[in-house]
Amino acid sequence: MTGNYAIIGEAQRRLPDEATIAAIRARYPVEPEIDAVLTRKMHRRHGPGYIPAALERLVEGIGALVTARVGYPVEVADARWLGGGASKLQVLFDLKWRGLNAKEPRVDTLVLRMEPSASITESSRYREFEVLEAVQGVIPSPKPWWVDGDGTFLPYPALIYGFVTGVAKPSYDAGKVTGLGQNYGPELRARLSGDFIGMLATLHRIDVHGISGMAHFARPEVGSNQAAIWRVNALRRVWEEDRVEEEPVLEVVYRWLIANAPPLDHVSIVHGDYRSGNFLFDEEAGRITAWLDWEGASLGDRHQDLTYAAMPSFSHYDEDDTTLLASGMMSATDFYAAYEKASGLPVDPIRLTYYGVFNRYLIAVLTIGAAARASRTRGTHQDVLVNYLIGLGWGALAELRDYFMGAVA
């Protein structure tokens, strides 16, 4: 036997019983917190789907959460919806309070980030909160204030972090290029690429053994391939729980990813979604002001971030239509060389290939599998957007198949 495959029907995906949930958990072991998140997702399928939350209800929940944490009443003012992202609800608001030490009155502009009932990326608010804590002062990112990881105060699990300034796109038309990735234009890309590479190098060099937090992250060991197995199994489990129909190519790839999982040579904080479009910048200064979307972070192999940033989906061709620019910055070859120089960590071609397959597998699973199920179960606040993203899926699957066949040839 080379696999551990079992057929489960649509009825069990739609309304899974405990035996089905337990069987899937046993087949695809993952980190404890990821297990908790995915198991909660399956239990929610017996519920009503996403129930739209009125802004007033969220304001009430924010107030209750912060009051409970600081120990005195606070005021939440000027709350309004904040757009951006396909997976989480966000509310911008002003918090009128007296700080953690209950002294001088102050006003802080903060963001509530709450998950809906189902999501294209099921993730843990505890982990998102903890990784943001871990990178404070090292990587520009929103300051995490409070987390309601189990949805005690808010309708669904949520966290509150600081509002960060910057823009995601240039204010001018950077010109027409071929490709899906964000085009910053030649001048801005040259100025941003230093931060793009330098911050990734800094992130991956953080000494994770010196971090006392990150309690909801399992800690892999150097020399073990456990981190890769966890990550692959997490995606395989999502595919098992969410797919509408089987895509046999994905099982072939899954078995290869398990059989070829490389051992870690260095434990890094892996952002998991490090790419163009996921950072804010100061256009005038040409500097990155904040990295966003840390929900997919893990402790693992830096090559996951490296190959993700260079995915064709996040790239475009340069103005001469000859060179594919990784995340709109530079060629993948130049990107890897610059990263190696900045970080002092080696870039291994074998691991690049492995995580190139992994990240293509990830995109296919999340689009064809998770997005399809989340919208089908009326699980989100924007099913029509999540459903739309399924349209990306077959291009991603074709890209995975082609890349995989090249990798194993």
Place this chain on the structure above:
Amino acid sequence: MNLDLDVQLQVALRALEDTVAPALGGAEKHVVEQFHLALLTLRFVHGRLPDMRRYARMELDACLALARESIAAAGSAPALADAVGAAEVVRADPAADTAGVEQAARRLRDEVTALASATSDPAIAARLDRLVLEAGEAMIGQARQWASPFGFELRPDDLPAPAW
């Protein structure tokens, strides 16, 4: 039928495009975004609805072909052979509805995958995997063509022509 589905979608789309869209000028960004995505989705349905049955039967044919090749490669595959038998009955039935055709294709997808995963002979397993990967090119290509109205394809003209 007077209330044919094509016209129902056409009139709804026209109302949304000509009357509702211009009135959304001051709406919040996420409202406008969801409105345009809803329009795009309805246009997709409007364009693809006439081909839905043909597409489902084409997919079933592709799954049947892969299943038969897989059985030949494996030598023995009782569960997949059962699925092939059931799919052939559906395929031969001109009255079979689209949901039944889709169901038969999905069962084949499951059983083909299960066979390749459970085979203990490494040589046969490798052959089955190769069949899956090779068949994947055409099957995924057609799925991309089907989804192309969503606008994600960089070069839609390079996709294989519809085979449905």
